[in-house]
Amino acid sequence: MAKHQKHPPLLRSKIGFYHRSEWAIYGSDCASIAMLFKAIQTELSGDYELAYIDADHNTVSSSTLLQTKEKQFYFNSGLSWNEYDDKLLNWPVDSVIVNGNHYPAENQIVIIDSKKKESLLRRVEQLTNIDLVLLKDESSEIFDYVKEKITSATPVLKIKSTKAISDWFRSKITHEIPELKALILAGGESKRMLEDKSKISYNGDVSQVKYLAEMTNALGLDTFISKANNATDEQIYGYPIIKDKFVNMGPFGAIASAFMKNPNVAYLVLACDLPFVTKESLSHLIDSRSSSQFATSYKLKSQAFPEPLLSIYEPRIYQRMLRLLSLGYACPRKVLINSAVKIVDLEDESVAFNANTPEDRDLAIGKLRK
Numbered sequence: 001m002a003k004h005q006k007h008p009p010l011l012r013s014k015i016g017f018y019h020r021s022e023w024a025i026y027g028s029d030c031a032s033i034a035m036l037f038k039a040i041q042t043e044l045s046g047d048y049e050l051a052y053i054d055a056d057h058n059t060v061s062s063s064t065l066l067q068t069k070e071k072q073f074y075f076n077s078g079l080s081w082n083e084y085d086d087k088l089l090n091w092p093v094d095s096v097i098v099n100g101n102h103y104p105a106e107n108q109i110v111i112i113d114s115k116k117k118e119s120l121l122r123r124v125e126q127l128t129n130i131d132l133v134l135l136k137d138e139s140s141e142i143f144d145y146v147k148e149k150i151t152s153a154t155p156v157l158k159i160k161s162t163k164a165i166s167d168w169f170r171s172k173i174t175h176e177i178p179e180l181k182a183l184i185l186a187g188g189e190s191k192r193m194l195e196d197k198s199k200i201s202y203n204g205d206v207s208q209v210k211y212l213a214e215m216t217n218a219l220g221l222d223t224f225i226s227k228a229n230n231a232t233d234e235q236i237y238g239y240p241i242i243k244d245k246f247v248n249m250g251p252f253g254a255i256a257s258a259f260m261k262n263p264n265v266a267y268l269v270l271a272c273d274l275p276f277v278t279k280e281s282l283s284h285l286i287d288s289r290s291s292s293q294f295a296t297s298y299k300l301k302s303q304a305f306p307e308p309l310l311s312i313y314e315p316r317i318y319q320r321m322l323r324l325l326s327l328g329y330a331c332p333r334k335v336l337i338n339s340a341v342k343i344v345d346l347e348d349e350s351v352a353f354n355a356n357t358p359e360d361r362d363l364a365i366g367k368l369r370k
Contacts, residue, residue: 024103040162186227227241246330321335
């Protein structure tokens with residue numbers, strides 16, 4: 001008898017207490033840890049966005065403050081908050097640094113300060129994955145109980161070497177850039193075309209969906225084909241299918257369904273009705289990718305908005321899509337317009353030409369077969 005499954009078998013996001021890239025700093029006072037964070041933040045400014053998590057060291061207030069840019073939100077009764085809210089809050093940033101005096105994190109950085117030897121020992125059980133050791137003084141010796149938690153490969157730096165520490169962070173954050181895969185959208189009803197757009201042959205005898213899938217596969221991307229929820233096949237031309245879980249929501253539902261299948265990767269999203277897309281145009285978009293943004297999108301110079309079906313969507317956008325969906329918005333272009341997105345100007349605007357009607361199809365075939 002098959003075991004009863006109480007909850008849907010969803011793949012969970014790879015995230016620690018707050019983020020996929022997080023470190024708690026131990027071994028110093030709160031002010032010094034905050035100063036170290038500010039120094040690292042300054043060094044990485046312009047490249048990466050960091051968040052800092054600390055306890056409230058001010059006097060107790062009757063209200064709770066949530067601040068974003070110039071806006072401050074005060075809640076008289078305080079916010080109802082738990083560990084899931086911690087995970088939901090920090091998706092827009094590249095990394096999270098935590099004051100280990102108050103809260104733990106998946107990974108740790110330990111400062112060796114002889115004055116803090118005993119207080120650090122009291123937190124030794126929280127030192128489960130020490131990634132970096134910082135020496136406060138030239139003569140500092142790593143405590144024995146810390147040595148037991150590290151290996152010969154664990155980096156040891158001087159705490160005054162701010163640039164070296166920041167370069168270490170830069171390397172670690174870069175290593176955490178999500179893997180990129182391709183998603184070919186081929187689940188539309190093609191009502192205006194009067195035939196399945198994905199099966200049209202623009203380049204020789206090969207169908208457009210196969211042509212695009214082979215193109216993205218040649219770029220080294222694991223390629224998936226998005227189809228409607230009622231699709232019966234599991235593969236098309238050997239490429240796995242992702243069926244829509246968000247039924248009748250068009251491209252928005254297809255993209256969200258891909259993230260539901262794997263929320264830990266980025267997707268190069270490509271509509272099957274783009275007959276003039278080239279390997280070079282996709283390669284340029286990939287080379288222009290900024291994983292620190294919600295997405296990287298092509299934009300025609302003649303248009304004001306990005307092309308949602310010629311874009312790279314980062315994992316962090318998944319949560320934002322679901323939040324906008326809860327507000328009643330299911331348009332991928334609206335998601336991009338209202339999110340931090342890297343825009344790449346599309347020099348050859350024909351690349352974004354959509355063949356939606358028989359006239360568009362004939363025009364494209366005529367040009368491509370000259």
